[in-house]
Amino acid sequence: MMVHVEEQSLVVVDKGQIVDKATQMSKEGFRLVQISCLAKDSYEVTYSFDKNYACAHVRVVLPKDNPELPSITGAYFAAFTYENELQDLFGIKVSGLALDFKGKFYKLSVKTPFAPQPQQPAQ
Amino acid sequence: MATRTIVPFGPQHPVLPEPIHLDLVLEDEKVISAIPSIGFIHRGLEKLVEKKDFLEMTYVAERICGICSFIHGQSYCQAIEGVMKIDVPERALYLRTIWGEMSRIHSHLLWLGLFADGFGFESLFMHSWRVREKLLDLIEETTGGRVIFGTAKVGGVRRDMESLTLKRVEDELKIIEKMSHELTDVFKKDSSVKRRTVGKGVLSKEDAITLGAVGPTVRGSGIASDMRKLGYAAYGKISWEPVIETGCDCYARCMVRCRELYQSFDMIYQAMAKIPDGPVDVKVTGNPNGEYFARVEQPRGEVIYYVKGNNTKNLERFRVRTPTFANVPPLVKMLGGCELADVPVIVLTIDPCISCTER
Amino acid sequence: MSFFKKSPWVIHYDGSSCNGCDIEVLACLTPLYDIERFGIINTGNPKHADVFLITGTINEQNLEVVRNIYNQMPDPKVVAAIGICATSGGIFRECYNVKGGVDTAIPVDIYIPGCAVRPEAIIDGVVAALGVLEKKAAALKTMKASA
Numbered sequence: 324m325m326v327h328v329e330e331q332s333l334v335v336v337d338k339g340q341i342v343d344k345a346t347q348m349s350k351e352g353f354r355l356v357q358i359s360c361l362a363k364d365s366y367e368v369t370y371s372f373d374k375n376y377a378c379a380h381v382r383v384v385l386p387k388d389n390p391e392l393p394s395i396t397g398a399y400f401a402a403f404t405y406e407n408e409l410q411d412l413f414g415i416k417v418s419g420l421a422l423d424f425k426g427k428f429y430k431l432s433v434k435t436p437f438a439p440q441p442q443q444p445a446q
Numbered sequence: 447m448a449t450r451t452i453v454p455f456g457p458q459h460p461v462l463p464e465p466i467h468l469d470l471v472l473e474d475e476k477v478i479s480a481i482p483s484i485g486f487i488h489r490g491l492e493k494l495v496e497k498k499d500f501l502e503m504t505y506v507a508e509r510i511c512g513i514c515s516f517i518h519g520q521s522y523c524q525a526i527e528g529v530m531k532i533d534v535p536e537r538a539l540y541l542r543t544i545w546g547e548m549s550r551i552h553s554h555l556l557w558l559g560l561f562a563d564g565f566g567f568e569s570l571f572m573h574s575w576r577v578r579e580k581l582l583d584l585i586e587e588t589t590g591g592r593v594i595f596g597t598a599k600v601g602g603v604r605r606d607m608e609s610l611t612l613k614r615v616e617d618e619l620k621i622i623e624k625m626s627h628e629l630t631d632v633f634k635k636d637s638s639v640k641r642r643t644v645g646k647g648v649l650s651k652e653d654a655i656t657l658g659a660v661g662p663t664v665r666g667s668g669i670a671s672d673m674r675k676l677g678y679a680a681y682g683k684i685s686w687e688p689v690i691e692t693g694c695d696c697y698a699r700c701m702v703r704c705r706e707l708y709q710s711f712d713m714i715y716q717a718m719a720k721i722p723d724g725p726v727d728v729k730v731t732g733n734p735n736g737e738y739f740a741r742v743e744q745p746r747g748e749v750i751y752y753v754k755g756n757n758t759k760n761l762e763r764f765r766v767r768t769p770t771f772a773n774v775p776p777l778v779k780m781l782g783g784c785e786l787a788d789v790p791v792i793v794l795t796i797d798p799c800i801s802c803t804e805r
Numbered sequence: 806m807s808f809f810k811k812s813p814w815v816i817h818y819d820g821s822s823c824n825g826c827d828i829e830v831l832a833c834l835t836p837l838y839d840i841e842r843f844g845i846i847n848t849g850n851p852k853h854a855d856v857f858l859i860t861g862t863i864n865e866q867n868l869e870v871v872r873n874i875y876n877q878m879p880d881p882k883v884v885a886a887i888g889i890c891a892t893s894g895g896i897f898r899e900c901y902n903v904k905g906g907v908d909t910a911i912p913v914d915i916y917i918p919g920c921a922v923r924p925e926a927i928i929d930g931v932v933a934a935l936g937v938l939e940k941k942a943a944a945l946k947t948m949k950a951s952a
Contacts, residue, residue: 328528329676331739354671355658356741357750357767371739371750376675378739401658401775422481429488429804431865433901436490457870465819465867487821489864490902497899509896512825512921556828559835575835593825593921799824 333369333380338392341370341383345395345402348372353379355395358405360413362439366390368409385415387439396421404428414438448473455789466800468793472786480781480789482774488804492764499759500526500734501600507751510766511802512593513556514744516549518766518802519598524678525740525751526600535728536680538602540721543680545589545597547710547717552581553745554703554710555626557797558633561700564794565642570632577625584615602727612718623711630704643697647780647792650694659776660769661747662706663796666699668692673743684716699795733757744769746797768802812844813935816854818874820907821897822861825921826888830858833931838924840931851877856934857884857911858927862894863904875911881941883934885915888922895920 336344345355353372361367366385371378385392392409394417395402406417407428414435417423451472457465469481494506507522508515520542527534559574582592588607589595597604607615633639649659654667664671665688672688674681689705691698734755742749747769754763773796780792819827833840834847848854851874863871875884886907889895894905907913914937917930 328531328738329678329741349656352655354655356748357772359750359752359765359767361754361763363762369752376673378741380739399656399658401656401772404771404774424483428484429866431488431490431902433490436493436901457867465870487819487861487864488866488902489821489862489897489900491897491900493901494897494899506896509823509825509920512823512828515823515825572836575832576837579832579835579837591921592923593828804821 329378331378331380333382335382335384338383338385341381342393342395342397344381345370345398348379348381349398355399355401358402358409360409360415360437362413362437364439366413366415368392368415370395390415392417394419394421411435412437450478453786455793466793466798468781468789470781470786470789475786477781477784477786477789480778482778484774484800484804487800491805492766495761495764497760500753500755500761501730503761503764504598504600505596507766508594508596508598510768510805511799513553513799514549514746514749514802515593516545516589516595516598517742517744518749519595520546520679521740521742521744521749521751522753523598523600524742525738525753526734528738528740529734529736529753529755530600530730530732532601532728532730534602535725536722537606537724538726540680540717541603541605541607541726542598543684543717544607544714544721545585545595545603546679547713548581548585549595550710550745551622551707552578552585553797554707555581555629557703557745557794558629558700561791561794562633562639564790565639567639570629574629577622577629580618580622580625584618587611588615599727601730602725604727606726612721616715616718619711619714623708626707626711630707633700633704640697642788642791643700644693644695646696646788647784647795648695649776649780653779654694654776657776657779658772659747660772661744661797662699662702663747663773663776665690666702666795667694671748673741673748676741678742680717680720681713683720684713686713686716696791696795703797733759734761746770746799746802747773749802766802766805768799768805770796770799770803773798774803811855812846813855813938814846814848814853815856815858815931816848816851816874816878817858817860818871820859820861820867820871820891821864821903822888822890823921826860826890826919829921829924830860830887830927833924833927838928840928843932845931851875852879854878855882855938856931857882858887858931859884859907860887860891862890862897863907863910864902865904868904868910871907871910881938881945883914883938883941884911885917885930885934886913887917887927887930889918889920892916892918 356371455468508519555578562570670688735757737754750767752765
């Protein structure tokens with residue numbers, strides 16, 4: 324009996340290519356599953372797409388200082404929730420958002436809590 | 447053009463057991479657009495991985511949501527098992543399936559009640575919850591908890607069910623199944639229910655894909671997308687097909703859930719017939735190293751657990767994308783053009799679970 | 806407590822609970838537990854309510870909402886913190902966005918622990934809260950009489 328591990332593909336692309344890649348995925352009928360981010364020495368933003376139960380991840384690596392990302396809301400409107408989350412929790416500036424809450428999507432006691440060096444909580 | 451008014455909906459609203467806020471832009475009674483704002487329940491629990499080790503996080507994962515609690519715990523365990531390549535005993539996988547489906551029945555019965563309450567059919571609400579209490583008794587008997595099961599564990603499950611208990615649970619479930627028929631018949635046939643749901647909150651097939659809808663919301667728009675088809679736990683070993691409806695409206699989404707109830711009963715019977723003997727857990731040694739995205743179908747739709755470990759006790763990153771988070775953009779789409787009085791019903795059809803969404 | 810002179814109405818707000826306690830609060834209203842037999846009705850309007858049932862922790866965003874609901878309730882009123890999160894913060898106490906239990910925002914009269922809290926415990930707690938309510942009502946009366 325084997326452990327259940329799903330086959331998933333992962334490609335790393337350049338920041339400039341992500342919009343084209345998303346548009347291409349959208350044309351091929353992929354569904355946007357999620358966008359997540361890991362912040363350590365750099366920002367790893369992972370976009371996941373799904374078509375017929377096959378999961379494809381596309382990763383963009385951003386530098387630690389002044390991380391910026393173009394929005395993919397042109398291809399997938401639904402990305403606005405994830406991209407506002409990136410702005411609020413990680414402090415990544417997303418340009419061209421279709422629905423920009425300007426840092427008000429979450430109301431937090433700590434500014435950008437998931438960014439590499441979080442500020443001390445106000446206490 | 448009529449004058450536009452903005453009506454705030456929530457956070458404290460009679461139909462919502464949980465807070466979500468929508469700014470509804472109205473022209474007379476017609477909703478032109480809806481702007482969601484969330485964050486009332488944001489706790490930041492993804493950050494708790496820095497303070498709790500990866501085994502303790504199972505309890506936190508179970509408390510992301512009190513309704514699909516067991517499946518949250520199971521998904522987290524599957525994510526960790528995926529990273530650590532743990533071989534889970536087969537009996538544990540079957541038990542996870544049984545408890546997972548019990549949790550789905552409990553969630554759908556709960557939703558049917560809330561939905562009935564949403565359009566003012568209070569006796570139907572009470573009746574759904576009366577049926578649900580019988581199921582909660584079984585859950586309590588087998589796990590010890592009513593809503594938070596606490597039985598999921600990395601490497602298996604925490605409790606076993608004896609064959610006598612299995613038999614008794616099966617008999618009881620058959621009674622509950624019969625009671626559910628009386629209930630779902632009303633949702634299916636009652637003219638007052640139909641008047642409030644048919645043709646309301648339409649989400650077309652194309653929109654459902656581009657907006658990334660999941661769970662009963664996407665299946666109500668005619669797309670067979672159900673993560674249980676990936677074959678985790680024992681879902682690959684029993685025969686079933688995703689439930690789909692093609693109405694694309696509130697009625698279709700309600701029918702998906704009604705039919706899924708019986709599908710879940712059937713899955714439990716199949717799992718009980720096939721469950722093998724053996725241990726229910728394995729010892730977990732070492733620390734997770736690597737990353738994995740685990741996808742599991744919850745009552746509300748697909749959930750994604752991302753874990754990344756760096757060979758220490760504490761995970762480097764833990765991320766949950768819950769079904770309601772993915773269903774917020776489709777909800778915004780459904781609300782455009784509806785009447786103000788239909789807003790609560792439409793909001794309820796995505797089965798919003800806000801505490802999941804905001805974590 | 807054998808009987809109440811009044812029918813106390815309750816209002817429920819979910820602070821940032823996981824839903825477990827919320828659905829148990831709702832379960833109290835439904836046929837098996839049925840607190841309506843005590844004349845207790847769940848209302849959505851704070852101005853109609855005597856008892857404020859609150860589940861979950863207090864965080865930055867709901868602080869004002871909770872205070873707002875509390876201030877809108879007429880005197881005498883009682884507050885019951887339901888579940889371990891509302892009592893002390895529970896498993897989420899260490900999260901960055903969590904301030905703590907309900908008593909960090911408004912005064913709490915009754916604490917009902919449990920994760921998730923059981924309906925029996927909620928009923929017990931609400932009945933205890935009603936005792937407090939009657940005392941507060943009596944105190945209010947003497948205050949008015951002496952004024």
